[in-house]
Amino acid sequence: MGGTAGLTDGGLGSQDRLLSADHVTLVAAPTAAACGRAFVRERLARWQVEDRADDALLVASELVSNAVTAVGFGDRVPRAREITGRQVIGLQLRLVRADLFVEVWDGAAGLPEPCCRGCRASCSGPGGR
Template identity: 40%
Template sequence: MTGQEAPYETRQVRFVDQLSLVATESAVSASRRFLRVALSQWQAALIEDDVLLIASELVTNAVAVTGVVAENPTWDELRRLGLVHVRLVGLRDSVVVEVWDVSDEPPRLQHVGRDSEDGRGLLLVQELAARWGSYRTTGGKAVWAQLAVRPPLPPLPQRPRNERRGSGAAAPPGPGIAFLRHVRVGLGRAL
């Protein structure tokens, strides 16, 4: 999926956090730490694992086309180091992860064999994201993935203090089977 612009309108944006990184292998772990903190602040930790996996794939691809991936780079390679940019955009009911690099080549899904160790990154992005794509930027492209934010489940009700076990009072009978079925149906709809 490739488009020509960002997947959201500016007026929809509630929060934005952005980080620019030198395009080396360490950019992947640095972007993960950055995103973990941002998601925690935004109270969107429920989607943290998916966001971190998507960002890891997108930043890895951006570093591959922008930076140095050699274990022992030469001085000439180090002089040509570029930047990758990671942006997390919070919308009303979703977040968008954007990773910018210097290549103007759009990302392409690869169809790889079962034994292949590489080439599955965008397949993971496609599987985890509600939608994804790319757009051209000045000097390169941005690849983005949008993930829905699920609201947290409400906390379980607490018994009043005098009804808790161990307080000397007998515990009230538990909820009936009809009530438990109703809760299960409600939870199924929330997910």
């Protein structure tokens, strides 16, 4: 499944229009978060909204890392023949008016399950699925 984070200055209305959008496809490997951050840095510089970089980099890195945990190859880099559609992660940026959206999706079958404080022992670890 996936996650979306909106780094906004206000609400979206029906009159808002898309200013810029781009996406990248990543393999769910240990290098995916770094590649995702490079993509975010480059696109925000191209769109001249570098002031959003710190927040967008943090959000993209966390969401991509969660996706790698959910569908990835652990700590190893896979061989090309091992990669299936399930191990592919999408990262998309959309700039609508003054609002930047960071969206990530993966090939996991179920919905992400957020952790709540103290509800399960597994929730004490990193990640947010």
